Each structure stands twice: as C-alpha cells, then as structure tokens.
Amino acid sequence: LTVFHEIGVDPCLYYIALGESLFNDGVTLILFKIVQQFLDSKSVTAKGILIGLGAFLTISLGAIVIGVVLGVLACIITKYRTHFEVVFLLGVAYTSYILGDVLGWSGLVALITCAMIQAAYAFHNLETNDLYTLRSISRQLSEICEGIIFLLIGIKLLEKQLYWHMSFNLWSLLTCLVVRALVVFVLSLYINRFYLNISTISLTEQFILAYGGLRGAVALSLAIMVDKQKVEQRVYDTLVTSTLFTILFTVGVMGPTMRPLVKILHIKLAQRKTISLVRVLNERMIDEIAAGVEGIIGRYGRNSLRAYFVRLDEDYIRGFLQRQPSSHNAGIVKVYEEMALVLHLASLRSPQQAASIMRDLPATIQLRQFEAINMEHEASRAEMQKMTQFSAAHSFLGVMRRRNATLYLEDDCGTAPHRRGLQRFSFLCEMPKLLAAKRVQILSLSSQLAETTPSDRNADARPQEEAEKENDRAKKGRRSRNVINR
Template sequence: MKLFSVHFSHVQFPFILCGSLFILAVAKLGFHRAAYLSSIFPESCLLIVVGVFLSLVVHWTGAHNDFVFHPTTFFLYLLPPIMLEAAFCLHDRAVWENLGTILVFACLGTVLNTFIIAPVLFLFNDAGAFGPLAQFGFAQCLLFAALISAVDPVAVLAIFEEINVNSALYFLVFGESLLNDAVTVVLYRMMEVFVVMPQILPKEIFKGFCSFFIVSFGGVLIGLGFGAFTSYLTRFTNHVRVVEPLIVFSGAYFSYLSAECFEMSGIISIICCGIVISQYAFANISRKSHTVVVCCSKLVSSTCDCVIFLFLGMELTEFISSLVTGSQKVNLSFVLSSLLLCLLARFFIVVLFSYLLNMGRVRKISRQEQFIMGYGGLRGAVCFSLVKLLDPHTVPEKNTMMTATLCIIFFTVFVQGISMKPLVRALKIKMKEKKEPTMNEAINSNLLDHVMSGVEEVILGGHKGGSSVANHVTSVGLVGGM
C-alpha cells in the first residue's frame, strides 16, 4: 500500500483550468497595479498572452484534447452571462436618450456594413486578386461579411472606463456593439441558408429579410415576456428572499434558451429580459439580493470574458505553429483586403449616419467622437465562433476565412486596442463631468422620478414600479446635498 501517490489525470482538466484562472487573476491584479502597463496595453491583450501561456502548459501536459474551443459552448454557456450583465448596465438614462442613434448604428449600420464588404470582396475575387484557386461565390462573400461585422466592445469600453469619457460616447459605443452582435448572428443565419441554395431567387431574398425581422422581433417578445414574468414572480418573494437571485438568473437564462430553441435571437432575448428585470424586478427584491445579483453577474461575466480570451490566446498559438509547420497557408491578399474593407466600411458608415443623425440631435456627435467610434470597431470571439461553425463541405474556403478572421481579430485587439488610449487623449475627447447637480436640477429630477413612480404604481395595481429605486436614490442624494 502506497503512503503517497499522484493521480494528476483524475483532476487534470479542472486543475489546469482553475490554475489558469488563478494565474489570470494574479496577472490582472499585477497588471492594474503596474500603471505603466495598463496605460499602454488594454486588458484583452493580457488575457490573450495568458492564453498563449496556457496553450504551452496544455501541450506540455498532453491535455490539448480537453481544451478545444467549441462554438456551441461559447453561444450556450459563455456568451449569455456577458450579455445579461451588459443588459443590466443599459439601465441608464443616457442609453434611452441615445436609443434611436444606437439602433440606427447597430441595425442599419451592421446590415449596410455587410452589403458593402461582400460585393467588393466578390469583385476582387472575380478580378483574380485572391488567386486562381479561390472559390468565393457571392453567397460566401455575404456570409463572411456578416460574421466579420460583429464588433467586440470589451477592450474599448475598458479603456473608456479608465479615462472616464463622457456618458454619451460610452453608451453609444456600448449599446451599438452590444446590439451589433445580435444583428450579426441573425444576418449570419440568414446568409448561411443562402450558401446552400443552388440559386438565390428574388422570393428567397424576400423570405430572408422577412425571417430577419421575425427572428429579431421574436427575440424581443420572448425576452420581454420572460422579463415581465420574472419580475412578477419577485413580488411574492418577501418571505423567501434566498430564491430571488435564483429566479432572476434562471429566468434570464431561460429566455435565452427558449429563443434559441425556437430559432429566434437569444442575444436579443436576454438583453430585453435583462433590461426589464433591471427596471422592475430590482425594485421588488431585497437590497442584499440585489447586491448578490449585481456582483455575481459581474463576476461570472468577467470570468467568461477571461475564458474566451484565454481560448483566443490558445488559438493564436495553434495558428502560429500551423504557419511554422506549413500545415496552413495564408491568403495574404484576402486577409489584407478584408481588414482594409472592415476599417473603411465602418468609418464610412459612422460618418454617414452621424451626419444624418446630427440633423435631429440636440447633442451632436463631434468629428473626434466619430473617429473613435469608427476606430473602436474591434473584432472578437463572436466573429471567431461564427467562422468556426462553418461547414467546410458547403463553404470550401472555410480555412481561408478562419485565417482572415484570426488576423483581423488580433490586429484590431493589439494594434487598434493599444493605440486607442493615446488617440482618445490626442483628440481631446470630452470627459465625464463630475459636478454635483444644482438644487433646481435635483428638485426637478426628484419630482420627475416621483411622478413616474406614481404612474407605475397605478398601472401595476398599487405595487411600486422600477422608478421607486430612482426615487429613493434621488431623495437620499437631495437630503445629503441639503
């Protein structure tokens, strides 16, 4: 009988994963303590570097088969917590003041971006710019243009939070990039159907656009329904406070899964559900439950972000090793064309829509802010997950698309992400104002919140609505100011 033995294979996967997260936590702590590092590099760069380190450890231990990036895992387990936490953050007055602008950039901007990139790529392919062996049909170009239009807000928003840019610009980028991911996934699914068709007829295009609106509005209805039902349930938890966080999280996640089950937009569903919950359910639950929900959502969202970028770092290692061994080749002309088109199309759309929207906006989007919005179109895990989902039998150029997607992701994260902070400072972007409200502003805000609370109380049959929270906060602030 052995007195001591090592059975590493029994705990190999959770041991490496937990160790990686612990190392990542320590690295993030050191990263933010070292001001000279955090002032130069965005946090996403650190996460990718740790992912490269993890990849080396995984190959050394022989556990590479356990650490494989599965798009299904991403969309079912990693993405929903990030979207839910982001939806809670959308409960801000600046969001509703800029809602029309956000929807224009997120919906029309994403669609226009797709239909700018795809035809140009197709023309380049017809001209032989991608080589004689390239097999890019127009439907495949549309599919690639749809998936590469997904914008990842993590790196830019982390920089915005650190240097305290004004709320209008912050929520414009935040809301646009959040809803952009939802629209991208819906477009991707529509183009995926077009790829397998031998011939795309006008009626099929019409059906595709109809399905686009059905999937989008279906997700909205499912999210609003689950959000309302979850908020209603929290009215009866006065004596069982411990289940309140469980009701909130399970209700939101169930809305995402239900939408995916009926082939609606799960991202749109959980965003709408989260907004309703933050408006109404948070007013019903206890202060401790509210703290638990907010802190847990931030913790899980941050952890999922870390895991996603860890896997991207591992994919970077695999990509470099495949290039060194010659098992994978890069179609450089396709990569450069795609990258250039992504940049030019985004800048064109931002400038065009800003010019049109500024005609009706009280607060204009300045040229400096337009440049940051265009430059902040970083790509991330959504793009990579969608390209991984492609079937090589229906999309023969999957490897070429995957290579281009990886190159675009790493270019935008490292080059644009690192240069974002100096650009914000060089362009002298307006910062967030920290002044205290005047007595007149505080009284007007307090009066408006009380009126809204009274209206909601009448509508909800004597039960206080979401504005009661705002009333309490405003009242406390007003008393403190006095």
C-alpha cells in the same frame, strides 16, 4: 467600452457605444443564420434576398417577444418575496437565450431584451444586498468569459489547420474598417440632422466610435460555427485565419492606442455632478415646462412623448410589476437620502477626512458642515483634555497616598547630604502647577510605580521603620535626661 469606462468619457458617448455593441452582436447573429441558408442554393436571387429580409424581421421580433415575456415573468415572481431571487433572475435570463436559440430566433436579442426589463423593474423588487450580489456575480462571470474567449483565440493560433492568404486577409481587414467608418458617420449625420439625440455627436466622437470597433468573441465564434460539410476545408481554414488576423490587429494594435487618442482628440469627459437637490429640481421643472409648452402650442415632440410614457409607466406598468412601485420623481428623495448619508459619514470623521467625503456636495453645504464639525471637534477636544487632567491627578494622588517621599537635604555647612527623616507631605497645593508643567513626567511616574513589585515596596518600607525606632529611642533618651536633671 472598458477604456471608455476607465477614462470616464461622457455618458452619452458611452451608452451609444454600449447599445451599438449589444444590438450589433444580435443583428450579426441573425444575418449569419440567414447567410448560412444561402449556402444550400447555387445562386442568390432577388426573391431570396426578400425572404432573407422577412426572416430578419421575424427573427428579431420573435426574439424580442421571448425576452419581454420572460422578463415580465421574472418581475411578477420577484414581486412576491422569495429566497432565491438572484439565482432566479440569472436563470431566467439564460433561459431566454436558450429558448430563442432553440426556436431558431436570436437568443442574444432575447437575452438583451429580458435583461433590460429586469434592470428596469425586477431589480426594484430585490433587497440591497441581493442586488449587490447579483451585480458582483455578473461582473465576475463577464471577466471569466472574456478570459475563456482569449484562451480560445490562443488555442486556435496554435492549430496547424490555419491557412494564410495574404490578399484575402488584408482586404478583409480593410473592408471591416471602411464599412465600420461609413456606418458610424452616416448614422451620426442622420442623428445630428434630425436631433434624435440629446446632444450632437462631434466629428472626434464619431472617429472614436469608428476606431473603437474591435472584433472579438462574436466574430471568432461565428467563424468556427461555419458548417464544414457545406464548405471546403481550405475555405474554412482561410475564414478562421482571416478572422484571427482581424481580431489580433484590432485588439492588439487599435486597442492600446485608444486611450492616447481619447486624450489627444480631447474627447468630452463626464463631468462630476454634485449631489444637489436644486439641480435635480431644476431638471425636472425644465422637463415639465417643456412638455407643457409643447401641449400649449399644439406641437407634440420629444418632451410630450416622454411625459406620456412616464405617466403610462407609473399608472399601469410599475404597479403591476413592482412590489412597492416608485414614481418617476422618487429620484428627488433618493438624492436627499444620499446627501443625508454623506453628511452623517462626514460628521463621524475628522475635518480632513470629511473634506474628501463631502467633495460632491454643494459648496454652501460643505461650509456649514465644516463649521459644525469643527465646533464639535473643539468641544470634544476640550472635554478630552479635562478628562485627561482629572485622570492624571486622580492616579497621581492615589500613588502618593500609598508611598512616602524621602527628602535628602543638605546641612547648614553645605556638607554631604544628611537624612533629616521621613516626612509625609501632601502635594495638593502644588498639583495645578505640576499638572500644567510636567504632565508627561507624572504619567510616566505613575506607570513606573504601577509596575513595582511587593518586594520593592517592602524594601522602601524598611528605612521608614528604622527611622521610627531611632526617633523612639531619642525621645526615651531625652525623657531620661530630663528626669536626671530634675
């Protein structure tokens, strides 16, 4: 399942493997309990086999009833807002397992049934943050439990009580592989013959399903749970050793080769679905038309049965189990909300980032949104340029008002620089050319001037005062000479 999820195989194949894995484990536990009862008898008769089949049906139905009752109870309680929905749902699911096991029924089947009802109805009563927390906790617990399982396998391998029986171990492995292949191919043939699935299961997909039958947690747990009082120690050690050998072969040899086989056999992968209202509306319209055609011709099939259960679910079940019941066609509104959210996020990013965000939208919507984003970015870029020019001009003029520029000009003969004096002048007439050609120099000059200290400013002001004194003395000298001349 992990390999299927990482590669992204077709959802139909993934859910077939998921459902087979869950219910196969539940049925295995039931059969293990039934076979354990045969250990007390010296021989197995036809009557005992019939009793075992009856016990199988009773255990399965009882576990399903427990799961349904506790799942409905969880939905009703979460229908009214509380502050511990996450802990409550996890506790109810685990309670279904404990209760089913205590009553002698299948705790795993009860747990699966309760979880299916919670996922279908109770999750709708949770807030978005609570639902995300619940799924994160479940994922983390799953990883922890898998680590514990492989830790248990390692501990059992280091025990000295293992007994290696070559022929028994090889026949056990071969029997597991052959029986797995027979069951998968026979059931797939039945499904394809009577069109019980939406699409047929190809031979390559059947081979992958048969090849992917990895034995792990349940097999080792059942081998350890064998009652040592009813079997000899050597038999018990042989069972545990054979189980460990099968687990190591299927997980260590068949598991790593699963990914290359999926690519070599060209297993159908999941196609990326675009977020399109037209696609969803077409799918719903085709379903309704197919159900209507079956009703007109009087031949009721899968589509009519689906429509009947959908109406039953919307009219009675959802209103009883959910706080705010949602209809089957509410998925159309969810698609619209998802599209609106994607477009909003794309409008807040650059055109390059918006392209990756909108990759799941239809091409026409992407083109329109790109045009709007480009126009918006061009307008904002022009506005930023205007603001930058205005800010640079304002800061430069402010600096030039506070400081004076000293002009060093050469005399008429081209000799060394001669100070003509300090002149105050305005750069207003030259400002457009300066901003257009030397914007970077202006900004660097303003930053340097802003970092000057008061002592530097006083040092710049001293030559100005001395020049003014010299001008005053020169004016007084000219006046005195004029008076003498008169």
